[in-house]
Amino acid sequence: MKNSTKTVAVALVGLSLNAVAAAFPYTTSFEAPTFSAGSALDGQDGWVGGTAWTVVNGVSRTGSQSVQWTNSGGASGVDAFVDLGGVNQVMASVFIQISSNSDAGYYFGLRPFFDNSSSEFADVVVNKNGDVRATTGSSSNSGVSTVANVGNIADQWIEVKLTIDLVSNQVMGSVAGTSFALPDVTVANSIFDLDLYSRPISPTSGTFGTAFFDDYSAEAVPEPATLAVLAAGALAMVRRRKN
Numbered sequence: 001m002k003n004s005t006k007t008v009a010v011a012l013v014g015l016s017l018n019a020v021a022a023a024f025p026y027t028t029s030f031e032a033p034t035f036s037a038g039s040a041l042d043g044q045d046g047w048v049g050g051t052a053w054t055v056v057n058g059v060s061r062t063g064s065q066s067v068q069w070t071n072s073g074g075a076s077g078v079d080a081f082v083d084l085g086g087v088n089q090v091m092a093s094v095f096i097q098i099s100s101n102s103d104a105g106y107y108f109g110l111r112p113f114f115d116n117s118s119s120e121f122a123d124v125v126v127n128k129n130g131d132v133r134a135t136t137g138s139s140s141n142s143g144v145s146t147v148a149n150v151g152n153i154a155d156q157w158i159e160v161k162l163t164i165d166l167v168s169n170q171v172m173g174s175v176a177g178t179s180f181a182l183p184d185v186t187v188a189n190s191i192f193d194l195d196l197y198s199r200p201i202s203p204t205s206g207t208f209g210t211a212f213f214d215d216y217s218a219e220a221v222p223e224p225a226t227l228a229v230l231a232a233g234a235l236a237m238v239r240r241r242k243n
Helices: 004-011 224-242
Strands: 026-028 047-049 053-057 065-070 079-082 089-098 106-114 124-126 131-134 145-149 157-165 170-175 178-182 191-200 210-219
Touching: 065 191, 089 106, 089 191, 106 157, 106 210, 124 157, 124 170, 131 178, 145 178, 157 191, 191 210
Parallel strands: none
Antiparallel strands: 026 210, 047 079, 053 065, 065 210, 079 191, 089 157, 089 210, 106 124, 106 191, 124 131, 131 145, 157 170, 170 178
16 A cells, blocks of 8 residues: 555655655654644655644653644545665664544554565554554565554553564564564565554544654664564564464
8 A cells, every 4th residue: 555645755756855865873752943843744854744744742752742643634644754765774663652532443653665665565553452463474465464462552652663674584573562573575675764654444444543653763773683582582472372
């Protein structure tokens, strides 16, 4: 599923001032003076996003500002991103607070955008009830399946992480400390960006959602040994779920 915001941004990547690659690694808490509360996220510090994404004051994990996503009033844009410049290894993290008045059908998390456009996926999303969904089966699968439940998380800050290593093809996800493996990404050669992401699931339309995003980072991946430990932990969790 590709949205108009991303499609237009990619088409104009050589022309748009908003598409200037950010320094890597990149971290932000969406604070002033770099970010202006009450204004659209689009265009601030290189971010690109639709009208659903706004910098707000008063709800935050750290500092005083965060980014709010809401589809009220016909706002649009399922993802927001800052260009990472095409890296082949990245560990992204963001803290998300899903409002209790969001429908349970709305999920929020992280989605990567690879150099091979929409042919591979590695999505991690969660709803207010703590149902975690992720890309499963194959990286060519645009759908997401339930992989864990982390308990009711409405109106709480929880961390969503996604680690992608295109050298080893490994992909790891984590929500509120619960880790799991995603399908290997075998075709892509680089990662353009790691997006803040919103997704309506069951139903896919007519669903209301509101969430806040704060303390976003995109950094180099851990040492291979660290990834191996994460993968082993994820495998153990899968086995426990099956037993």
